[in-house]
Amino acid sequence: MLLITLDLLGIFAFALTGALVALRKDLDVFGLLVLAGATGLGGGFVRDVLIGATPPAALADWRYLLVPVVTGLAVALWHPVFTRMERVIGVLDAFGLALFCVTGTVKALAYGLGPLPAAMLGMVTAVGGGIVRDLLAGRVPVVLQKDLYAIPAFVGAMIVVGAYELRDLGWDLPNPAVAGVAMTVCLGWRLLAMRRGWSAPRPGGSSSSV
Amino acid sequence: MLLITLDLLGIFAFALTGALVALRKDLDVFGLLVLAGATGLGGGFVRDVLIGATPPAALADWRYLLVPVVTGLAVALWHPVFTRMERVIGVLDAFGLALFCVTGTVKALAYGLGPLPAAMLGMVTAVGGGIVRDLLAGRVPVVLQKDLYAIPAFVGAMIVVGAYELRDLGWDLPNPAVAGVAMTVCLGWRLLAMRRGWSAPRPGGSSSSV
Amino acid sequence: MLLITLDLLGIFAFALTGALVALRKDLDVFGLLVLAGATGLGGGFVRDVLIGATPPAALADWRYLLVPVVTGLAVALWHPVFTRMERVIGVLDAFGLALFCVTGTVKALAYGLGPLPAAMLGMVTAVGGGIVRDLLAGRVPVVLQKDLYAIPAFVGAMIVVGAYELRDLGWDLPNPAVAGVAMTVCLGWRLLAMRRGWSAPRPGGSSSSV
Structure with a gap:
């Protein structure tokens, strides 16, 4: 119950951002529904297709x-x-990010993926919907350009993976606690990044666009 | 025989639109072949990958x-x-749309999907090739922006799903009749929309593009 | 050992081109890593998802x-x-192209695909990463526009397929020799095309861009 409710809440949050991008791009009602669906469900689709x-x-x-x-x-x-x-x-949206990086990683681990691929798929679950949204809307995905967005999701995913590895060493951490810590770190970091305007560094920063 | 012939005719129609977009975008011969293939086969590829x-x-x-x-x-x-x-x-192209929304839905139902997902995949089969074509050609997919295109496909798919559900209630409608009605509704609606210039409403209609 | 080393070298070459495109598009560090990963691994991902x-x-x-x-x-x-x-x-990059068109075709044949689909998937393995890179970077894929790039990959793939078919006729060609010939043809052709500035013909050549 709780899990499904959280999941649907995350999809709702992402679908909202998709619908708002569609409005800004002046798409029609069908385009708006597609962007809402692609943003809400796209990350999970990509993860599920990749893990089979x-x-x-x-x-x-x-x-x-x-x-x-x-x-x-x-x-x-x-x-x-x-x-x-x-x-x-x-x-x-930050809540959806934090939730999906955790649930995505858990599902990838359950399908037998190793730690690094599982964390990567957790991050893909969290940011993939936004990437599909931006591609359909004809813009370079925001997450690739600015904003500290994917890195908190990756760190959240790595916390889940780390706890999973510790289990093999005999440290049996309770799942809800691990998920809670991972989500809190991702959510808190993302909210701080939004408030402070943090962004990831740009290697080619000073060069003008092409 | 008939089914395969129809299928190949639908692929031919979609491939034509892909090749014409490639010409307009001044792509080379390889780009033209890729766009023809992606438009003709893309919708079915997406459907098949999603249903496994x-x-x-x-x-x-x-x-x-x-x-x-x-x-x-x-x-x-x-x-x-x-x-x-x-x-x-x-x-x-309208014929391909009508055909693929029906065959796509039938295949999704055969793979055990529920009514709403099956209808959605039927529509994806019909419009997916055009979306892939437009993404590769560097433009926002036409189907998201204007034209009454996806909605007739979705309605055609819903007719197939509805007849399938009625079967559970004891109404055994003959498959060819159901497919014929669904295709006719989708095709007729689409042709009318083309002739009259109908388009789906835009929620953010008056705002200028960003 | 040798195969894995070659494979990783090909991924390295493609990842380099992805990272350089990200620099030119002024993406942030995360965007750069995504483009490096998508270019290096994208073609293989598409192939593996399509063959299941x-x-x-x-x-x-x-x-x-x-x-x-x-x-x-x-x-x-x-x-x-x-x-x-x-x-x-x-x-x-030309080396990666030559390598992946061969390994992609071999894998597709091993999964039971017919000759033409296997050659097509070999080519997709070779050029798919670059297409994903360009879509994410917001530009029409270079391979669709200019440069003789995909055709050498397709010919390399066809050589592998041809040798595979000859085996059914009793001609048992040694695998390393076939792979070597296919790679040499693709690599040599691509390097010549780069040096001479060869490009594929454009059917709509004279029309200005839209």
Whole structure:
């Protein structure tokens, strides 16, 4: 119950950001629904296709499809309300990031992946939806350009992987505690990065765009 | 026989649109062949990867690969002929849309997906090739921006799903009749939308592009 | 040993081109690592997902993930060195192309695909990473626009397929010799194309861009 509710809340948050990007790009209602769905479910789809867990969970449970559809329709109908809530949506999005990096890593470990690939897939689960959203909207994915966004997700995923490895050494850490710590680190870091305007360094920083 | 012929005709129609977009974007011969193939086969590839039907049907039967290659080469050689046939190609494309939303839904149901996911995958089969084409050509997918294109495909898919559900209630509708009705609704709606210039509503309609 | 070393060298070469594109597009460190990884591993991921070999080989062996990460970090730290080595990187990239068209085709044949689909997947393995790189960087894939790049890869793949078919006719050609010939043809052709500035013909050549 709790897990599914959290999951649906994360999908809702991501679907909101997808729908808002669609509004800004002046897409039609169908484009808005596609962007809501792709952002909400895209990361999990990519993870499930890569680990061979097909059909993806989101296609086996209609609630996972319903959330982005309802979210998208709500944004289409009352978009002035949602565009004013940008700050709240940023916080929800950070929550989705923190949740999905943990659940994505757990699922990848359950499918037998090693620690580094599992952490990478956890991060892909968290940031993949946003990348698909931006590709469909015709812009270079925001996560590749600025914002400290993917690194907190990767660190959250690494905490889950680390605890999993410790288990082999006899340290049996309780799952909820590990998940809680990993989510808190990712969420707290991301919220701080949003508030302080932190961004990842750019190696070619001074060069002008091409 | 009939089914395969129809399928190859649908791939031919989609491959034509891909090749014409490649011409307009001034891609080279290889780019043209890739766009023809991606448009003709992309929707089915996405569907098959998501339901776990790998390798996709189009990789198991060489005729499926040959059709876009031959189509692409024909367009490369005689492109002035094809660019003049835009209206005919639009009608062929509408036929491909109607066909693939039905066959895609049927295949998803056969793989055990529920009604809503199956209809969604049917629609993805129908519009996915065009989305891949537009991403490769560096433009925001046309289907997300304007034109009443995806909604007829979704409605066609829902008709197939509805008939499938009615079967559980004891109403045994003959498959060819269901497919015929679903295709006719999708095709007729799409052709009307093309002729009348109908498009899906845009929620953020008045705002200028970003 | 030799095979893995060659494979990692090919991934290294592709990851270099991904990191350099990220620099030119002014992406941040995370974007640079994603582009390095996507270019180095993307072609193999697409091939493995399409033939149903999930999780992809690169997710089952941490060395495959480590190479693009280390390559990306090295480029981020010492990018002036790497940007000056453009010619060397072009040669390495041609080597990766020649290698992956052969190994990709061999893997597709081993998974039971027919000759034409196997050659196509070999080519996809070779050029797919570059296509994913360019999509993520927000540009029309270079391979679709200019340069004689994909055709040498396809011909290399066809040589592998041809030798495989000859085996059925009783001609038992030794694998290393076939791979060597296919790689040499692809590599030599690509290097010549780079030096002479050869490019594939454009059907719509004279029309201006849209």
